[in-house]
Amino acid sequence: MTDGFDIGTRAKARCDVLGLPPCSEIDGQLTRRFLTPAHAAALSVLEGWMTEAGMSVRRDAAANLIGRYEGEAPGAKALIIGSHIDSVRNGGRYDGPLGIMLGIDLVEALHRAGRRLPFAVEVVAFGDEEGSRFPASMSCSRAIAGTLDASALEMRDADGVSVAQALAAFGGDPVGIAGAARSPKDVLAFLEAHIEQGPVLEAEGLALGVVTAIAAQKRIMVKIIGTAGHAGTTPMGLRKDPGPAAAECVLALERICRAGTGGLVGTVGRITALPGAFNVIPGAVEFSMDIRAETSATRDAAVDAICVEIHAIAAARDLTAEIRMAQALAESPCDPGLTDLLEQALADLGLPARRLPSGAGHDAMVMAALCPTAMLFIRCEGGISHNPAEAVTEADCALAARAMLGFVEKLSLSLSSRPQRSEEPGPQQSPAHPAVPDRPFGTSGMTGA
Numbered sequence: 001m002t003d004g005f006d007i008g009t010r011a012k013a014r015c016d017v018l019g020l021p022p023c024s025e026i027d028g029q030l031t032r033r034f035l036t037p038a039h040a041a042a043l044s045v046l047e048g049w050m051t052e053a054g055m056s057v058r059r060d061a062a063a064n065l066i067g068r069y070e071g072e073a074p075g076a077k078a079l080i081i082g083s084h085i086d087s088v089r090n091g092g093r094y095d096g097p098l099g100i101m102l103g104i105d106l107v108e109a110l111h112r113a114g115r116r117l118p119f120a121v122e123v124v125a126f127g128d129e130e131g132s133r134f135p136a137s138m139s140c141s142r143a144i145a146g147t148l149d150a151s152a153l154e155m156r157d158a159d160g161v162s163v164a165q166a167l168a169a170f171g172g173d174p175v176g177i178a179g180a181a182r183s184p185k186d187v188l189a190f191l192e193a194h195i196e197q198g199p200v201l202e203a204e205g206l207a208l209g210v211v212t213a214i215a216a217q218k219r220i221m222v223k224i225i226g227t228a229g230h231a232g233t234t235p236m237g238l239r240k241d242p243g244p245a246a247a248e249c250v251l252a253l254e255r256i257c258r259a260g261t262g263g264l265v266g267t268v269g270r271i272t273a274l275p276g277a278f279n280v281i282p283g284a285v286e287f288s289m290d291i292r293a294e295t296s297a298t299r300d301a302a303v304d305a306i307c308v309e310i311h312a313i314a315a316a317r318d319l320t321a322e323i324r325m326a327q328a329l330a331e332s333p334c335d336p337g338l339t340d341l342l343e344q345a346l347a348d349l350g351l352p353a354r355r356l357p358s359g360a361g362h363d364a365m366v367m368a369a370l371c372p373t374a375m376l377f378i379r380c381e382g383g384i385s386h387n388p389a390e391a392v393t394e395a396d397c398a399l400a401a402r403a404m405l406g407f408v409e410k411l412s413l414s415l416s417s418r419p420q421r422s423e424e425p426g427p428q429q430s431p432a433h434p435a436v437p438d439r440p441f442g443t444s445g446m447t448g449a
């Protein structure tokens with residue numbers, strides 16, 4: 001690019017800066033949950049980088065940070081480029097932030113070259129893709145897509161703080177959150193770059209891949225209720241202990257998913273015995289189940305099967321089971337036209353355009369309700385993610401940024417250099433796009449991670 005700016009090469013180092021306090025809640029690891037001081041610190045740093053790159057920066061009611069680089073005509077439709085700034089507990093540094101850094105670099109390259117496009121470019125840092133603080137995830141992209149259910153504001157974290165309370169304390173606007181929704185008339189498309197979080201690209205010796213679709217997922221919370229008692233005095237045959245029942249449920253989920261096809265996977269990522277002491281038979285055991293598949297139909301068949309088994313396991317031990325749905329997201333195909341453009345951008349760099357599906361969830365699957373979407377995958381070491389060992393190379397990040405720039409140039413050409421004003425339609429959405437993804441349901445009053 002011009003004046004020695006090497007697009008994409010600093011993206012990895014910037015993610016590393018954000019991996020430390022104050023941008024992490026905990027020293028020695030990266031934990032940056034939604035609406036925490038670490039989230040606020042990361043947004044402040046990003047705000048500076050976005051401004052330096054030539055963007056005007058604002059925060060919306062849902063705590064999304066949005067940088068805008070105007071197109072040839074002010075007020076043009078926007079290509080939104082973004083990913084999430086929150087992390088899982090003790091996570092990696094690149095899952096999410098890398099896509100934001102690459103978007104900032106892309107804008108800086110345009111800015112330094114004095115280039116304006118027929119559309120605006122916006123870079124968004126979503127705050128809640130992981131759902132690592134509250135039980136459901138993607139509240140921020142849902143707010144932008146206009147699909148956030150009001151009940152999402154009532155979800156509570158492990159300390160009993162609701163999303164509405166945390167958002168207000170953060171400087172967001174829970175009452176006016178509907179104002180964060182963007183109109184399809186103002187948004188041309190959404191592009192997300194993300195580490196693959198799997199081993200396919202590395203195994204095939206490829207730096208980049210083009211995503212075809214994102215898997216359907218469901219989150220359920222299960223509570224098995226028994227009777228708390230003394231661990232020393234209650235004979236084994238006279239206990240109502242939900243612990244062993246919970247263990248059977250975990251094994252049942254594993255059995256159902258192992259026997260399944262169509263990319264079916266199931267995970268119990270969180271399990272809590274209450275009250276939680278060496279010498280107390282738990283009165284209840286709560287656990288999460290995350291179930292995913294290529295299609296909602298396959299996912300739902302597995303969810304139905306495990307729900308039947310959970311009730312049967314509890315009944316056989318004279319216990320009760322409560323199951324609550326925390327979140328459902330339909331599978332989300334990427335837009336075929338945009339996917340072709342991305343593939344051509346890779347080909348221009350001499351890279352094979354490996355197409356692959358995503359088993360991980362992404363904000364792109366929520367944004368698909370608003371506009372056509374495309375996703376670029378970047379190789380990560382050993383396919384390891386949601387783990388501090390997550391690693392990418394500077395060279396792959398630079399290639400990704402160049403591919404994104406190529407995509408943007410091709411998108412400009414495909415629009416025949418006509419300014420994209422709000423009233424003009426953008427690229428056609430695939431007929432396969434779900435018009436409205438499944439909304440979270442039954443989340444009211446739930447407690448979270």
Ligand code: GLV
Nearest residue numbers: 130359360361362
């Ligand atoms: C996010 O990383 C998810 O796939 O849950």
Ligand code: MN
Nearest residue numbers: 088095130386
């Ligand atoms: Mn993640």
Ligand code: MN
Nearest residue numbers: 084095096129
């Ligand atoms: Mn992610």
